[in-house]
Amino acid sequence: MQGLRWGRALALGIVGVLGGGAIAASVGSILGGAALARRAVTPAVVPESPVTVIRISEAGGSPERRQVHLRGADADLPGRYSFIFDGGAGHARLGEVIAIEGETVVRELVAVDRGALQAETRGRITGWWFTAPEELGYRVDRITYRTELGEADAWIVHPRFARKRRWAVHVHGRRALPEETLRGVIPLARSGITNLVISYRNDPGAPPGLGGRYGVGFSESRDVDAAIAEARRRGAERVTLFGWSMGGTACLVAATRGVHRALIDGLILDSPAVDWSALLRYHATAQSVPAPIAGLGVEMLSRGLVTGGESGGLPIATLHPETFAPELTVPVLIHASTADTFVPSAGAERLAELRPDLVQLRMQPGAEHVKLWNVDRSGWEAVTRVFVRALPHQPWRG
Template structure:
């Protein structure tokens, strides 16, 4: 996220400077902004410096400096180009700009003063670390085979056989991001399929090697649902994070296998893309006309995204999404999310109070809501999953059984 904001800032800075040259400069700035939105980052930023390490009795304490080093809650510390992974607890102290946290576990690598890294909300370094029986598989998408993980609940009651979930990470993240959502669903007897999708390291490249803002990615979610149905799923819960939330909303409402979906769980979802892009442009001092131009260029396909023919922005707004909803939705959002404002989630909840349950926190950065309150987050998620009705009935109409070609 930080690297995306840095590159967006440079792109907008170029556009603002060029704007002084006239219309051509404005177009150049809008084009640069639009390209940044749909272009995958090759490597994540490492804004956190491991300043020093202390040992107190049997505890290891790290002192960190940099952006988001003082976030409330517990996190993964990825360092040395993600080669190292440690889990750190809440903030213990702040001294002259440095933040101390206890190291709870080192999963890989060696912590050394001077290393650079980043705090993420992922927590689990591998699917096996969740503690469930895991299978590593490939599933077929329209672009080719993509990697995925199956995590099996320890005990499945007969009534829960055939219940699956598909977990979908956000823009620029990896499947590890979603593993926090597996255990509460496993306790409800649900088998989880954690997927990679187009442009991920374990999946084929998308059109032009770019993102489709959840629209193109939703067809990979459709393919993942098909994989669960082939493996015996009778009902599927979709769980999406950030842009993965966009993909899940689309797949669960208008996707090919929407009739098999019994509910949606969303964390920090991108629900209102026009408002989101204007917010992110404003964060780096881009005037609204420049952001609007970037949206128009993506919508018309002048700037190519990962969706042939352009991005369907009118369908990526809360009111449009709300009208299409047919199953219950649990929506985790935070007033502390500086990257995807919670206004879109609130608007979606307001548009469909009959289906949407909004869990709105006061603190928690983007896709880091679990990290500030893991017990509460998991309890609500598990309760929602347990209560989901069987799919098939939509009002007074019985949807025909889902069939695979």
């Protein structure tokens, strides 16, 4: 509400000076910028459900080989995905695209794990695939860890043959859940690494952040710090950070500016948000918001005129490749895609250009945001496994 009150007050001040169309334009710009800023940092109460089930059929007359007919955004993506419906209560797994019939996409229906999938069901396609850590086949402990805001839920996934004192912390993206990161646990567990999969502020099972708003990865980095402290308390001497989307921002901040960065031996980032000013402006353009209004929204977040996760404003100007690059001291593997329409790969590419000595960039063609594993699971996991096994025993601080 702080930003809205500020916007209204400033608008009233403008009314006293200007008249006619100038007033309307100025007020519209201010309120438009505030609205854009709020959307960027507000968690979704109910995730969007842009995909509709048209019908379910049997392939070749076999009841064990079912197909689902879909319409909507992302229905035709290549690869294998989760379909989440009934507000998260329902979950199905979708295989590859079998056919495209006009506006309808036919996919293999691999399984319905929970809920009743039927015609007219609405939901969303995600890259998660796994619904619980136990599905990975490893021993799991469900714990809480202490953050600056209170206790938050987490999972410990134990490898079958643990490498002594070696851990990883997995951090999901904006408006996602910890289940998103389970794909990344697999190659690390096979490499003997103990995995701590965390929730963070504003998640179910975690405390709310300031005003219930996101901190674009900056505020959340302190929860990553707290998770590293928890791993250390349990015996970790080396910690690899694995971040997805905004979770990638949080990992970058923790690795370059966090209180426990000396324990970090490397970063793995999938579709990371590396340049927040450019990202916010990109989304504004996609919504046909004029550039001056987009710039005003970014300024409002930076100054704290619209509440984000930090009381004094979000340091958006420091969350871009040119500031992260000189601060990096450990190897980084980035999975990115030029087909990503949510977080363009330009920021990741720029970071790799600035630090070729530390940053390995794997570009996955034809994959959408945080859905690279789904398009090429074997390649994604192989590169990740090679990278994590090659990390130095002592974090490099060159």
